[in-house]
Amino acid sequence: MSVNPASTQSPATSCHNCTYGAQVLDDGTTRFRLWAPGADRVELVIDDIAFPMERDAEGNHTLAIEVDPDTRYVYRIGDRQVPDPASRAQPGGVLGASTVVDPCDYVWKCNDWRGAPWHTAVICEVHVGALGGFDTLCQALPRLAACGFTAIELMPIASFQGDRNWGYDGVLPYAPDASYGSVNVLKTMIDEAHRLGLAVILDVVYNHFGPVGNELPNYAPEFFCADVHTPWGAAIDFRRPQVARYFIDNALMWINEYRIDGLRLDAVHTIQPQTFLEELGAAVRHACLPRGRQVWLILENENNAAHLLRGDYTAQWNDDAHNVLHVLLTSEHEGYYADFAKQPTEDLAKALAEGFVFQGQHDRRGLLRGEPSQDLRPTSFVLFLQNHDQIGNRPLGERLTCLANEADLRAAMVLVALSPMIPLFFMGEEWGCRTPFYYFTDYEGELAQKVREGRREEFSHFSGFTDPERRERIPDPNALDTYTASIPRMEDSELVLEWKRWFAELLQLRQRFLCPRLEGCCALDCEVLAEKAVYARWRLGDGRHWEIALNLSNQDVSLPRDPATRVIWIEPQDAMDALDRGVLQSHTAVVLVRELKGERLLA
Numbered sequence: 001m002s003v004n005p006a007s008t009q010s011p012a013t014s015c016h017n018c019t020y021g022a023q024v025l026d027d028g029t030t031r032f033r034l035w036a037p038g039a040d041r042v043e044l045v046i047d048d049i050a051f052p053m054e055r056d057a058e059g060n061h062t063l064a065i066e067v068d069p070d071t072r073y074v075y076r077i078g079d080r081q082v083p084d085p086a087s088r089a090q091p092g093g094v095l096g097a098s099t100v101v102d103p104c105d106y107v108w109k110c111n112d113w114r115g116a117p118w119h120t121a122v123i124c125e126v127h128v129g130a131l132g133g134f135d136t137l138c139q140a141l142p143r144l145a146a147c148g149f150t151a152i153e154l155m156p157i158a159s160f161q162g163d164r165n166w167g168y169d170g171v172l173p174y175a176p177d178a179s180y181g182s183v184n185v186l187k188t189m190i191d192e193a194h195r196l197g198l199a200v201i202l203d204v205v206y207n208h209f210g211p212v213g214n215e216l217p218n219y220a221p222e223f224f225c226a227d228v229h230t231p232w233g234a235a236i237d238f239r240r241p242q243v244a245r246y247f248i249d250n251a252l253m254w255i256n257e258y259r260i261d262g263l264r265l266d267a268v269h270t271i272q273p274q275t276f277l278e279e280l281g282a283a284v285r286h287a288c289l290p291r292g293r294q295v296w297l298i299l300e301n302e303n304n305a306a307h308l309l310r311g312d313y314t315a316q317w318n319d320d321a322h323n324v325l326h327v328l329l330t331s332e333h334e335g336y337y338a339d340f341a342k343q344p345t346e347d348l349a350k351a352l353a354e355g356f357v358f359q360g361q362h363d364r365r366g367l368l369r370g371e372p373s374q375d376l377r378p379t380s381f382v383l384f385l386q387n388h389d390q391i392g393n394r395p396l397g398e399r400l401t402c403l404a405n406e407a408d409l410r411a412a413m414v415l416v417a418l419s420p421m422i423p424l425f426f427m428g429e430e431w432g433c434r435t436p437f438y439y440f441t442d443y444e445g446e447l448a449q450k451v452r453e454g455r456r457e458e459f460s461h462f463s464g465f466t467d468p469e470r471r472e473r474i475p476d477p478n479a480l481d482t483y484t485a486s487i488p489r490m491e492d493s494e495l496v497l498e499w500k501r502w503f504a505e506l507l508q509l510r511q512r513f514l515c516p517r518l519e520g521c522c523a524l525d526c527e528v529l530a531e532k533a534v535y536a537r538w539r540l541g542d543g544r545h546w547e548i549a550l551n552l553s554n555q556d557v558s559l560p561r562d563p564a565t566r567v568i569w570i571e572p573q574d575a576m577d578a579l580d581r582g583v584l585q586s587h588t589a590v591v592l593v594r595e596l597k598g599e600r601l602l603a
Helices: 134-147 183-195 241-256 275-285 306-310 319-330 335-340 344-354 388-392 406-418 445-458 480-484 494-517 573-580
Strands: 021-024 030-035 043-046 049-052 060-065 072-077 080-082 123-126 151-154 172-176 199-204 224-230 233-236 262-265 296-299 315-317 381-383 422-426 522-530 533-539 545-551 565-571 588-594
Touching: 049 060, 123 134, 134 151, 134 183, 134 494, 151 262, 172 241, 183 199, 199 241, 199 296, 241 262, 241 275, 262 275, 275 296, 275 306, 306 315, 319 335, 319 344, 319 381, 319 406, 344 522, 344 533, 406 422, 406 494, 406 545, 406 565, 406 588, 494 565, 522 545, 565 573, 573 588
Parallel strands: 123 151, 123 422, 151 199, 199 262, 262 296, 296 315, 315 381, 381 422
Antiparallel strands: 021 030, 030 060, 043 049, 043 072, 072 080, 224 233, 522 533, 533 545, 545 588, 565 588
């Protein structure tokens, strides 16, 4: 279906004409296409009947025939039957048959949704399975909207082996995992999110395939670089146009067909060549979309490649800022936290003033990392205290509610919620959740043993886990109990209710006063007040100065207050008297605004 870019109204049905897979055509036939350059002959098999496919010089095998909706099919290559790598649905899992999906079977209801400006985003990252699947998540959307979130970010939903997985082991990126619900149930959830004013971001993994169900090496070895290896095996060869097209079509499918509002690209520093990222960004920006449609492209990128954020990419997860905040809150210094343990206060000041901490200097491994980012807008960075990685990649999956002083944690959350950077929270942060979030998979046999042993060996050099017996305490990723223990639990207590009210008030303040002034916002500076204490300043789009002072130390610090500033928020509230005396108490955050002459932000 083509969409008129001048249109202000989306059609009631949506589809994207993908190059590969089973594509329902306007003439009533379905075109099946598989890139299998390593195969001379491929057959489409439906109900044990084989249909020969036509091979072209590039190794594309194509056949167009009439089939019923929801037809199940496989490809036969030699003596192997394999699922479609561009399958739109896998009801029987990644090792089963693929299913023909007609995108026009779903009639969208919220056709006036155009997305939202990026500067209004307040993101809640969720694991669909841990929240009960697409349908149960749909029922939770009003609660998330009431908390003040304006976007939800789904951890990857591409089909994976088993019934439970973080999603980064997906092998069929076009097919939502059947354990979460059907294609149309997913679309219903997205439709409802849009009705409630919530944007939907999807985490996609284009840097590797999971260890079970990836048949591509058997008939398309050219899909991979045999001489380039990654932690997951041979690298994907993005130099080949067929490979690039496979992933670009996937991105466009989610945006066009599922009306996803944004994509978060996982670990793009492992993608080579990096020119693929520019190609993907350009393809999305030049896609034929309804007029005014907002689409966000967000990176996870260890390389801190700031130049991508000056092009087609909207923002990047700011791992640097997270890491230094984590060090300040917990005093941990192992693993990648070692890079931020030497001068964490200065690093925090740099992150708030300039975005990245690493802008070209050597890291702990002796590698040059990062590019200058001082010129980028604060909204080019996603700020967070926790996410799936930073919780789940701990040996015991603890949240900060179990690791940090509560007063410090609340002060740091004020910084995240009210900084001009885009805030992201992990599911449960809105009520102070204490449930762990473990790493979990659903493998069997030798692979399960390797995952279990590898998980425990990963932490063998961490203090507290050098003893093999102690490492046995690290939960087995494949145990069902590990998964069920990761499902967020909301305790019915006054403390939880108070935390929820407090969190909602923070986000309401952001939406009311900060978001309308973020366009054109820029960082001014960030002063180190004392160890673990900083004072950051930004100029908002209307000329006002937005200022945040944060003291995570055990000592009060001097903070002479300019009479031209007004306090927007102080945490805790009883720190106001000290602030009036020019003192920023320990474990405190204060947000101020410097008014324009003759104008007041707050009545």
